[in-house]
Amino acid sequence: MSLDADIIIIGGGLVGLTTALACAHKGASVIIFDAEAPNTHLNKDFDGRASAIAASSFQMYRHLGIADRLDGQTQPITDIMIADGDLQSGISPLTLHFDSEDAGDAPMGYMVENRHLRLALLNATMESEHIKLIAPARIQGFDQSTTKVDISLADGRSLSASILIAADGRNSYCRRHAGIGVETLNYNQKAIVTTIAHEYPHDGVAHELFLPSGPFAILPLPRNRSSIVWSDKSRAVDAAMALEDEAFLSELSRRFGDMYGELSLCAPKWAYPLSMQMADRYVDNRLALIGDAAHAIHPIAGQGLNMGLRDAAALADVVMNAFDTGQDLSNCLSEYELWRNADNRILAGATDIFNRLFSNSIAPIKHARRLGLGIIDKVRPAQSFFIKEAAGQLGDLPTLLRP
Numbered sequence: 001m002s003l004d005a006d007i008i009i010i011g012g013g014l015v016g017l018t019t020a021l022a023c024a025h026k027g028a029s030v031i032i033f034d035a036e037a038p039n040t041h042l043n044k045d046f047d048g049r050a051s052a053i054a055a056s057s058f059q060m061y062r063h064l065g066i067a068d069r070l071d072g073q074t075q076p077i078t079d080i081m082i083a084d085g086d087l088q089s090g091i092s093p094l095t096l097h098f099d100s101e102d103a104g105d106a107p108m109g110y111m112v113e114n115r116h117l118r119l120a121l122l123n124a125t126m127e128s129e130h131i132k133l134i135a136p137a138r139i140q141g142f143d144q145s146t147t148k149v150d151i152s153l154a155d156g157r158s159l160s161a162s163i164l165i166a167a168d169g170r171n172s173y174c175r176r177h178a179g180i181g182v183e184t185l186n187y188n189q190k191a192i193v194t195t196i197a198h199e200y201p202h203d204g205v206a207h208e209l210f211l212p213s214g215p216f217a218i219l220p221l222p223r224n225r226s227s228i229v230w231s232d233k234s235r236a237v238d239a240a241m242a243l244e245d246e247a248f249l250s251e252l253s254r255r256f257g258d259m260y261g262e263l264s265l266c267a268p269k270w271a272y273p274l275s276m277q278m279a280d281r282y283v284d285n286r287l288a289l290i291g292d293a294a295h296a297i298h299p300i301a302g303q304g305l306n307m308g309l310r311d312a313a314a315l316a317d318v319v320m321n322a323f324d325t326g327q328d329l330s331n332c333l334s335e336y337e338l339w340r341n342a343d344n345r346i347l348a349g350a351t352d353i354f355n356r357l358f359s360n361s362i363a364p365i366k367h368a369r370r371l372g373l374g375i376i377d378k379v380r381p382a383q384s385f386f387i388k389e390a391a392g393q394l395g396d397l398p399t400l401l402r403p
Ligand SMILES: Cc1cc2nc3c(=O)[nH]c(=O)nc-3n(C[C@H](O)[C@H](O)[C@H](O)COP(=O)(O)OP(=O)(O)OC[C@H]3O[C@@H](n4cnc5c(N)ncnc54)[C@H](O)[C@@H]3O)c2cc1C
Pocket: 010, 011, 012, 013, 014, 015, 016, 033, 034, 035, 036, 049, 050, 051, 052, 053, 137, 138, 139, 167, 168, 169, 170, 173, 191, 193, 229, 272, 290, 291, 292, 293, 296, 299, 301, 302, 303, 304, 305, 306, 307, 308
């Protein structure tokens, strides 16, 4: 039987592109489609987000040659400061501090702007002999048979592969077409994302300030800049988005304090509605869901993309295993589901509890969580556990995530 490729991927976002490279690294031929032309995603005005890439996910980018392509665009995270507070009485003195000394002097992760990461991934994809990128192209339907999957495009073309990977994001067409249900939990929160320049250096410190209406994160970027993720009630975000730049900066400064000196906005601001979304299952006949198509979570712990990157590395391992044992690729998909679904559900559940625990001003909960932060700050084994979790170094790691 002649197939156009071993794997077809729908969705050339950060997870889809990484999956293509990871599977090609293990010997698979891949065709990847995206609905948008590649240049659209690279535009500074398209996606202002920056991502905290956990140390283990970054390890995969070293193996795939992406880390070298990001030279000068990554900021190591050497310290994480966590505090609880409110705008009236300020920050609680019981704070939690993780530093790279506890992580064996290695950074806990790396901050990188999404557009730089996407450019590095796109260039690597286009240079790979094993990957064909087709964009813009919109999928119109697919047919899963016992021997292959056939996909048809809106422009009339049709292609076939052994398996189809759906990396087409939260509103996944492929998930709906396969009849896979999804549970959604709306937080009635939105996150404002922007980038600021500041007078004083951040020294690689990531700050997370828990305010009753939602977490406020200041994440270090190269060249005295920081990415802001300001989560708040949807109405408060709509009001803040409507402010002129000067008034917006003064609202930011109320949360920021004066630790970095003078601030200036150096990017537009975006608002993202926040919800948790979990697919009922990750696989169907010759189909696997990956990244936000399978699970999307609150950005409070900066783990959404990292979950997708772990999916990509796990899928690459099971594909390699199928090649090594001469099996049809579709036989490996249940192993992927078994490996990743429970792991992702645990992290999504913990993220949800974390957001509920910190996004409220109920007095006993407030006192207990402040005490909790203070206690963890003093207990080294607990600190070490959280550092390893944030760095993505716990659990059964796929080969690409290992040193
Ligand atoms: C405010 C905010 C901050 C965040 N910060 C972090 C962080 O610091 N660290 C972290 O790990 N995560 C973070 N996340 C989560 C992270 O951004 C997402 O989990 C990640 O971007 C998902 O990537 P994806 O490739 O799965 O999906 P997407 O980025 O949604 O990509 C889907 C792709 O599929 C394409 N597509 C869609 N439909 C079709 C179709 N029918 N045909 C062809 N192509 C199609 C789209 O064009 C797109 O390119 C954050 C999220 C938010 C909202």
